[in-house]
Amino acid sequence: MNAVGSALFSTLCAGTALIAKLGGTAIYNTVAYQGAAFPYVLFFKAAGVEANTSPRRVRKLVYVAKAVAQDDLQEAGEIDDLIDVLLHEQTLTVNGWGTYWSARDGDISYAEPGEGGVTYFHRGGMYRVWLAGA
């Protein structure tokens, strides 16, 4: 399922408003590198099941895509909105797969206390991704 990660990365990187807000392509798959500057966008696969309801292969995936900002809840929310524009009910091209559909399924919002009184705000969503065999 690396193809889905690549498709998500490409789609997010193509969002000019998002890239401008981040000040570059600060978008990471699964884990940000140590010392990455804030804010950034992180996405990862949270779940995946096979439908197995027909001969045509169908996979139902759940990805989390979120903004991580330091001491700035407002900024995290604004980036979350930009992610949403790019991923909610949008069509992406996933190599090796035919039909693609994605939709936001729920919100994520939590604060992570850091050292020295710093707070990291995580704001984003869970995106349901359906893939069908080509």
Added chain:
Amino acid sequence: MIGNVTVMIDMARLEQLMRKIPDKAVRILHDGTDYGKYQELGTTKMAAHPFMTPAAEAVRQPFLDGLKVLRNIEDIDTFTDKVAYDALGIAQTYVAVDTGRLKNSLAVSKPEALGL
């Protein structure tokens, strides 16, 4: 000539009826730690290790399929309870284990038990 028609809506009666519908076909799968969400969704220092989402996704379709054939609230409640415990078992296989505190804290509860 068309006259006016006044429709009276008896909300008290409706609410009385709604209270008679048992609100028990609900189960909540939860953990009992303050760091479960960090395991599930990650932190700035640690990648996410989802365990609740895979569990929920694994039982989602079987649950929806089962609801289609159940007809009374007691059966739905029993079925919901079974599905919740299925999800609990799946979450326990996915959850990262260090001390075992998070895994051991996973539980299924009715909303009223959590004050909801």
